[in-house]
Amino acid sequence: MSENNNKIPSFGLKSNVNSTYNHLETVAKLSIDEKLVNEPPKFVDIKTITPLNVENNGIAQKRIISKRDLRSFHTSSTYSELLNFIIQLSLDIQGKSLKSNFTITKNINSIIVLLNQLDQYITDIPPKQIRTRFGNESFVEWFNKVEKETPKLLFNLINDNPLNTPITNEVPIIYNEISTYLQNSWGDKQRIDYGSGHELNFICFLLCLVKIKFIKREEYELLVLIIFNKYLNMMRRLQESYWLEPAGSHGVWGLDDYHFLPFLFGSSQLIEHKYIRPKSIRNDEIVNSSFSDEYMYLGCIRFIGKVKSGGSLLEHSPMLVDISGVKNWSKVNEGMIKMFKSEVLGKLPIMQHMFFASIIQYIDNPDIIETDEEINQRKPIVTHSFSSCGCINRVPSMFAVANTDKILASTSTTTNNNNNNITSGDHCNDNEQQCSETHNHDHNHNHNHNHNHPPPPPQQQRSYFPLD
């Protein structure tokens, strides 16, 4: 290793000599080898590395196809490197707010500029008015645009050029490899869905930037507090704009329909916070306060409350409520790392979508033998999204309100619905009666949707669904 050891900082964690609990020590045990948890990833030189998959234009490939492959991956140095990276990111932001005073480095700012460009494409490509699927097909257009532009944007990013510098020659193949991770961070354009596997691709993109030394260890906290947080906000915008389906949702038995890492990173931010406890997520005053702008975990709770309906946090997110019973944020963070290892890195439906090439390598372990059971189950089922069908001219309550505001050019702030409200029995009865009346008219006929029918006016949209 040519790197001078003195240049590698210790973890961002400032040790508290008075504390009887050493979070670093505990979390290090969750790594593959606790002695290695402080190690940097294996660096590569982007100018001299030999790209793989040249016949596929350098695009990174999926290599985990079977349960045996996944077990092999778990024994590899790449798995250890990836897990250590996530643990290090988590440790480096311990106790830090999103609104801490940062010195934003030049390279971090360049990534911000790149993400802003992709964000602008969302503005440039509005959702289609008429949809034939749950997900809005404008996402495909946005995705294709990102796919096309990313190699150039990354080339300029990494070579310190202004972002939109024209490129006269073809972009070197290695940039297609790094592009694969960023391109696939936003969802799947065929299914128009998004899940924690795509979130992991974004982490792999950041890991590439570290491995090629574009990002230094002292910038890790900025990778989470600024870059990952910006990615998270962009994903929420994509989810709201294009109606991405949750991929692989566990429903109430998961943390969230879309994301995992904001809970892991967010719990680290809150370690030893003076006022906010794990149980604070049940307090609407705290969740709706500016604390949610400072700590990702609370931001997630607020966003869930915004998009979920038909019950309280206890009813639609019992896992989160149960976790709020954990005694402190260190234990929450520790549990999140264990859960991430098991429920994301340990699950074939998710990990079969991970990409590998020359920077993040798939290193096969020939000592891992496929079992008879694994042979019988060789073709895995991919991530299972809702995959809805049907002509959708109606918009559920939350987005209906948002659309109404836009259509009416209202400048007022949307009133916060109290997500602890439960739909009243009377309201349900009214709705049921309305439905009954509607369908009695067509008792002996099936509805045949006319896909060319214009959407009804907003007031009628809203009336179809009980509101809080």
Next chain:
Amino acid sequence: MNTSTFNLDHCIEKLQKCEILPESTIKEITDKMKELLISESNVQEIRSPVTVVGDVHGQFYDVLEIFKIGGQCPDTNYLFLGDYVDRGYHSVETISLLTCLKLRYPSRITLLRGNHESRQITQVYGFYGECMRKYGNPTVWKYFTEMFDYLSVAAIIDEAIYCVHGGLSPSALSIDQIKVLDRFQEVPNEGALSDILWSDPDPDREGFVESQRGAGYSYGKDVTLRFLQNNKMQHIIRAHQLCMDGYQTLFDNKLSTVWSAPNYCNRCGNMASIVEVNEKLERYFNTYAAAPQSLSNKPTLDTNKELPDYFL
């Protein structure tokens, strides 16, 4: 027999309050269910009138709402198209209730298998985790997943309406082929048994195309109409796909999708429906919104027993 009937009524009464049954009772009802199901055909023959129910995914109070809207079993004859578990909070209570109703009124309720009635899927999408949380061990999950292997995979109403969870398979273009499949197994990842639980109709494409889901196929209007003609059927009712209106019809009104989990995942804001099929084979989609959840039966708070294992 009297003791058995008495116990079932007691179980049903308890379940209707959304209370789980003891582990030993689950073993008893799943064993009895396997005995009952083993003599059922892969393709069940059903007489109208019948009410057809789509995916419910553990949304227990919405299942109670179905019985309010469509009528209580056995007053109403029911056909459920599968996907009883995963995602919702009450998969255990839902599948337990439907199992007890089937045992109590075997000729008035038919339960088909969905793609989620499998070990591989339930280990990832919630049912396994739910059993661990509610029972402390995976035994109940094992009892139910063993029972899932015995569920019928299709049904025919009055020799005219073909009912199945997902749809068609290029490997089994005749209903007679489906009747002779070996269904007593984990849902495989490919082949006819997998296809009919995983496939989706595609109004934009013809023929069979491998599904984006990774199992099953998309099937077009052409192969659907050919299937109906070759098998002398009038219509297909299937589930498997979320519909914002609770249902959708395709292919010149020859195929219906019914979805019965309203406001799916508390996120989608969708309507749900059940299909009432009368003696004239007319189909009426009875739509409904999410039931208000009972204020009782809230999950227990602040006990270590309830914490997920990762956080202990």
